[in-house]
Amino acid sequence: MSTKINLRQVVFSLSRALDLVGVDDMHHGKRVAFMAYACSQHLPMDNHERDTLIQAAMLHDCGVSNTNTHSKLVKEFDWNCSQIHCKVGEQLLSSCPVFSHLAPVIAYHHTHWKRLQDLDIPNVIERDSNLIFLVDRVDALIAQQNMPEPIMAKKIVREKIKSYRGTLFSPELVESFLKASNLSAFWLTLESEPLYDMLRGWVAGGQDQMIDFDSLRSIAQIFAKIVDAKSPFTVEHSQGVARLAKQLAHWDGQSAEVADKLELAGLLHDLGKLRIPDEILDKPDKLNEMEFSVMQGHSFESHYILKDIAGLEEVALWCSQHHEKINGSGYPFKSEGDEISRPSRILAVADVFQALAQKRPYRGSLQLEDIFTIMDNMVQSGNIDASLVNLIREHEKECYQIALFESD
Ligand SMILES: [Fe+2]
Ligand SMILES: [Fe+2]
Ligand SMILES: [Fe+2]
Incomplete structure (x- = not known):
């Protein structure tokens, strides 16, 4: 059995499933995907690279199944046990041929930039994983400020991210974030309706492709493992x-x-x-x-x-x-x-x-x-x-x- 599928639609739908783990803090994966995309506009990347980045960002927390781990990741800025969900996510995605190229990005999405310099990994993986780490922490910082609107946290979040330039995050990526987040539109898009509109536009731009049953099953199996875990x-x-x-x-x-x-x-x-x-x-x-x-x-x-x-x-x-x-x-x-x-x-x-x-x-x-x-x-x-x-x-x-x- 082969089926015509828009892979972006699959990623979007499955990110909905992952975002449910947040229970009362929904849409985390989608906000991370949007912010990564916004920063990527200030980086030398082509459309294919940008597409890969968005997919990785939407699925970045596939190693988190339970609500307690999710809330630790949001409430603490640099949680000691954060590496566990990176490894779980990496393993899950590497078992699926359609998404295995995203696995290394997921593996390092909580690794400090300084530490990444000592590892022998391709520049593209280093850039994508560190950018996801950066915007993931932006989302956590916004939540920690407990403000009624994300834009009210703009100043404090930008200052905090700036303070990690060259340690947790690459200087080039911090620059891209500062440029992207200078616009009020950046903060206003984090609200659920504009966020959905923006990502639905991304989905609509995806091409249908024939996917064989084994590939479909391997995608479904990732999510069965997340639910069962x-x-x-x-x-x-x-x-x-x-x-x-x-x-x-x-x-x-x-x-x-x-x-x-x-x-x-x-x-x-x-x-x-x-x-x-x-x-x-x-x-x-x-x-x-x-x-x-x-x-x-x-x-x-x-x-x-x-x-x-x-x-x-x-x-x-x-x-x-x-x-x-x-x-x-x-x-x-x-x-x-x-x-x-x-x-x-x-x-x-x-x-x-x-x-x-x-x-x-x-x-x-x-x-x-x-x-x-x-x-x-x-x-x-x-x-x-x-x-x-x-x-x-x-x-x-x-x-x-x-x-x-x-x-x-
Ligand atoms: Fe996350
Ligand atoms: Fe059931
Ligand atoms: Fe059941």
Whole structure:
């Protein structure tokens, strides 16, 4: 399966997912991308280099899955443990051929310029990673001033960045920042609406290109790993759901294309969980009503992140429906009956089965007998598809192994 995709659209949508980790401080990646772009206007760079810089800037925090790490990165100017998320991000991106060229930039995006001088890395990597570091710190400094508008922090932030010229940041990059940030438009674009407009313009200027299924899967896998890393209890959940949904599609007689797309949907279905605060996701007890309603938002968020990627419309729809119930009592749209397609039903049962087979904060891993008791009850109440539960039952041992990555 090959799909026509605008890669800029994918980066934009996926940066939305990463920005959700900020919970109440959204759009960090996008602000960093805009500021890097604005500074790049004062540097000798061609359009291709600028494009690479924007992509790296949008994805620079892909090594951050939990909200606590995110808030440390914003609240502290030079946090001791910041290198961890750089390494995680580098590893994630280097596993994906489409984005592997961005990995070295991510690796050094919290390394002081003085230290970069001792490392043997290409000038372009040094420039891009140090520029992302600089504007990333600008964003943190703005947040730390606690002002109602970013522009109110202009003077103090410019002074502080100037004071790190030649130590944390390259003198040439500090100059480019001082020129770019001299304009009030620079600060005003940091507000969410102008920011979105500016980046949507960048997306619209991107070309569609044919991407093969393996490349698409490797992109989806990056994000599945970020979501799954958010909680120790969901390690490999998305990956297990993806493998199981694909296999169920084959057994169910679906086309190879639907099976491939279901694998993508499995990898991406819980993207919206990046917005759930760690305390709710890892809570060892039952969630209260308010916490549960926050938790329920995740399938809507997954849909919101994916809906604009032309070529992945079905994947976005199936992801949005993975908590819908056939009797209409699910969420977020209360779809019912035929509104829930066969692939959506497959994804839903794969999700339930994997989650029951996997250990959770409040219980251990369930055995097949207990899993079927629960799933049969769900069928009886009209939540999930009876024929698909039977399909799992026919291949129960295999399903268990596929869901948990066990070998024979
Ligand atoms: Fe950052
Ligand atoms: Fe979910
Ligand atoms: Fe899930």
